Amino acid sequence: MLSRRLFTQSAAGAAAGMILTACGPKRLYEAPKDRLKAAIADLERKYKERHGKAIEVSDAGPIPGVHFAYALDISRCIGCRRCVYACVAENNQSRDPQIHWIRVLEMEKEKGVDFSHANPYYNPAEVPQEGHFYVPVSCQQCENPPCTKVCPTGATWAEKDGIVVIDYDWCIGCRYCMAACPYGARHFNWAEPTIPDSEINPDMHYLGNRPRPKGVVEKCTFCIQRSRAGRYPACVEVCPVGARKFGNILDAASEIRYIIEHKRVLVLKEELNTAPRFFYFYAT
Amino acid sequence: MPRETAIDSIRLIGGFARGSAKLMLRGNRAYWLWLAFLGALIVSGALAYSGQVRFGLGVTAMRDQVSWGFYIGNFTFLVGVAAAAVVLVIPAYIYNWKPIREIVIYGELLAISAIAMCLMFVLVDIGRPDRFWHLIPPFGFLNFPRSVLAWDVIVLNLYFAVNLVVAAHILYRAFHGKPYIKKLVVPLVLLSVPMAVGIHTVTAFLYNGLAARPYWNSSILAPQFLASAFCSGPAILLVVLQLLRRFTPFEIQDAAISKIAELMAYAMFLNLFLHGAEAFKEFYSNTQHLLFTRYWYFGVGSHHTLVPYAWSAVALNLAAFALFISPVTRHNPITLNIGCLATYAGVYIEKGMGLIIPGLTPDTLGEIYEYYPTVTELRVAAGIFAVGFLLFTLMLKVAVPISLGEFVDKAKAAAAQDAAIAGAHTAQ
Numbered sequence: 001m002l003s004r005r006l007f008t009q010s011a012a013g014a015a016a017g018m019i020l021t022a023c024g025p026k027r028l029y030e031a032p033k034d035r036l037k038a039a040i041a042d043l044e045r046k047y048k049e050r051h052g053k054a055i056e057v058s059d060a061g062p063i064p065g066v067h068f069a070y071a072l073d074i075s076r077c078i079g080c081r082r083c084v085y086a087c088v089a090e091n092n093q094s095r096d097p098q099i100h101w102i103r104v105l106e107m108e109k110e111k112g113v114d115f116s117h118a119n120p121y122y123n124p125a126e127v128p129q130e131g132h133f134y135v136p137v138s139c140q141q142c143e144n145p146p147c148t149k150v151c152p153t154g155a156t157w158a159e160k161d162g163i164v165v166i167d168y169d170w171c172i173g174c175r176y177c178m179a180a181c182p183y184g185a186r187h188f189n190w191a192e193p194t195i196p197d198s199e200i201n202p203d204m205h206y207l208g209n210r211p212r213p214k215g216v217v218e219k220c221t222f223c224i225q226r227s228r229a230g231r232y233p234a235c236v237e238v239c240p241v242g243a244r245k246f247g248n249i250l251d252a253a254s255e256i257r258y259i260i261e262h263k264r265v266l267v268l269k270e271e272l273n274t275a276p277r278f279f280y281f282y283a284t
Numbered sequence: 285m286p287r288e289t290a291i292d293s294i295r296l297i298g299g300f301a302r303g304s305a306k307l308m309l310r311g312n313r314a315y316w317l318w319l320a321f322l323g324a325l326i327v328s329g330a331l332a333y334s335g336q337v338r339f340g341l342g343v344t345a346m347r348d349q350v351s352w353g354f355y356i357g358n359f360t361f362l363v364g365v366a367a368a369a370v371v372l373v374i375p376a377y378i379y380n381w382k383p384i385r386e387i388v389i390y391g392e393l394l395a396i397s398a399i400a401m402c403l404m405f406v407l408v409d410i411g412r413p414d415r416f417w418h419l420i421p422p423f424g425f426l427n428f429p430r431s432v433l434a435w436d437v438i439v440l441n442l443y444f445a446v447n448l449v450v451a452a453h454i455l456y457r458a459f460h461g462k463p464y465i466k467k468l469v470v471p472l473v474l475l476s477v478p479m480a481v482g483i484h485t486v487t488a489f490l491y492n493g494l495a496a497r498p499y500w501n502s503s504i505l506a507p508q509f510l511a512s513a514f515c516s517g518p519a520i521l522l523v524v525l526q527l528l529r530r531f532t533p534f535e536i537q538d539a540a541i542s543k544i545a546e547l548m549a550y551a552m553f554l555n556l557f558l559h560g561a562e563a564f565k566e567f568y569s570n571t572q573h574l575l576f577t578r579y580w581y582f583g584v585g586s587h588h589t590l591v592p593y594a595w596s597a598v599a600l601n602l603a604a605f606a607l608f609i610s611p612v613t614r615h616n617p618i619t620l621n622i623g624c625l626a627t628y629a630g631v632y633i634e635k636g637m638g639l640i641i642p643g644l645t646p647d648t649l650g651e652i653y654e655y656y657p658t659v660t661e662l663r664v665a666a667g668i669f670a671v672g673f674l675l676f677t678l679m680l681k682v683a684v685p686i687s688l689g690e691f692v693d694k695a696k697a698a699a700a701q702d703a704a705i706a707g708a709h710t711a712q
Contacts, residue, residue: 186348
């Protein structure tokens with residue numbers, strides 16, 4: 001009798017444990033801190049083995065009182081695409097097949113900001129070209145993101161500091177978010193991504209530039225590994241004409257606040273009510 | 285006593301399963317050739333899919349610009365086919381129209397096969413099929429009610445389950461010579477009516493809700509989906525019913541067939557009307573959003589890949605409408621079948637090529653990437669269709685003899701015969 005009761009109790013305990021585990025946090029990022037730390041240590045070991053160098057994966061959370069925003073000066077941008085390649089290097093984007101988080105569109109001055117006449121494959125000997133201007137587009141970090149709403153597994157969401165992130169270990173690769181994004185900002189790993197070991201950026205974030213597997217979606221994170229550590233995104237640093245501005249929109253003294261308050265600012269596809277945190281402006 | 289009932293029901297189910305397996309393994313040369321053909325397509329599809337799993341979805345023609353293609357087009361088409369069972373269920377159960385009532389079960393079997401294909405098309409489209417369980421609570425997380433895809437997962441699986449339960453129950457009871465339990469079947473059948481409308485509406489909302497894609501972001505999308513589904517589903521069923529009538533002693537009245545054809549004519553009219561309404565709005569208002577519709581019907585610049593498909597769909601749909609609306613051609617078996625094939629082909633092109641691809645071309649930043657399915661995509665799709673047809677064939681193989689009363693529980697039949705003989709004796 002006693003042994004039967006013992007059996008019943010332990011079976012019930014095991015079942016309850018299983019259900020609790022199953023009902024617990026799905027995304028590792030939301031797991032208890034110690035579990036996340038252990039998983040990250042595992043990741044670091046795995047990446048080190050694969051790429052042959054010490055790698056640090058941060059799990060830094062949003063900083064209270066910080067809300068990131070970005071502004072890009074269309075009148076300054078010369079279309080040199082240095083931001084595109086700085087982004088690739090910083091964020092460990094696949095070299096083959098090639099993935100670019102930033103897409104620079106060449107537009108005609110006569111037509112204005114008009115996507116139906118934009119050319120992303122411009123390739124002249126020198127930029128800027130007469131009669132043209134350039135509009136780099138990456139994730140607009142919308143306040144009302146259509147992409148996170150549609151995700152069937154909740155693998156992508158907006159963080160408290162406004163950065164829209166993806167859990168690469170939870171994404172099932174259905175690409176519904178790509179259909180929903182009005183800015184072509186989301187990119188899919190159509191094959192196993194390849195990056196030469198020597199070019200791996202070892203300074204990583206769990207929700208940012210750690211290497212992605214094949215079959216999942218990725219996108220710009222405002223260089224979450226940098227911005228949460230108080231640094232500028234790589235594209236801001238590399239821009240030779242200073243067209244890219246970045247900062248905390250809640251800080252009244254910040255440059256980004258000044259631009260939004262004093263310049264002629266626009267957002268892309270305003271009518272879709274996505275409320276981008278990425279602004280375009282004309283400084284001159 | 286309850287123990288005996290349990291053993292009894294195991295015996296009964298075992299008998300049904302064994303009998304069904306025996307039926308499936310019996311057939312003439314044409315049957316085996318058909319199975320071999322399907323088997324070959326399945327093997328080819330499986331090989332193509334294993335290549336896709338190894339390399340990644342890059343073996344398809346899909347890219348960031350056109351991130352959904354042939355697979356999702358087929359998925360959408362088949363949701364429509366699955367919803368078609370409702371066309372038969374409504375008159376059969378609500379108006380109690382006998383000629384159709386007998387063939388409702390085939391509509392349900394068709395719905396089961398179609399949903400199975402739908403689920404397979406979704407599975408081959410996702411980048412990480414190994415993670416599909418991320419959708420299933422409590423192990424995973426389903427983003428319900430925010431994601432329309434979560435709604436679709438739920439309604440498709442429910443619809444699948446409802447049809448499976450009804451069809452299996454009716455056949456199982458008939459096998460044992462008993463009428464089906466009305467209290468179980470009638471509510472489920474009545475539930476399947478709004479559910480059929482529901483699966484196609486939710487699938488339309490999947491695209492409809494995306495403001496980023498003006499081609500889909502039109503409130504006409506869901507009604508248009510339903511109208512086209514009420515054409516394509518019955519078109520398949522009509523051909524199947526005629527084949528059954530020809531090759532088995534199964535009797536299907538002409539009245540049933542021409543009634544369904546008549547319903548299809550109305551559905552096709554609605555479909556054409558809704559297309560016309562959409563075309564008017566797009567062309568007359570002539571905004572930048574016209575680009576997508578123009579890409580489908582006329583091409584943009586030097587990009588014309590889909591234009592022949594667009595016009596063949598229009599021509600086929602118009603032809604089908606003409607053939608079904610006129611009683612003469614509707615009653616003539618040759619023109620009737622031409623109409624069925626035209627409907628099936630027209631709606632298949634319209635959904636398979638004309639819904640997803642122009643919705644994504646040009647992409648959100650204005651780039652035109654001309655998508656055209658690769659051989660891998662065609663092979664995988666053919667393999668999935670073969671699995672669906674195999675499923676449908678095997679189910680028919682069991683369902684037809686049961687409907688005919690040829691395939692019944694031997695023990696029960698013998699007992700019934702003994703009783704009849706005993707009855708005869710006492711009467712003497």
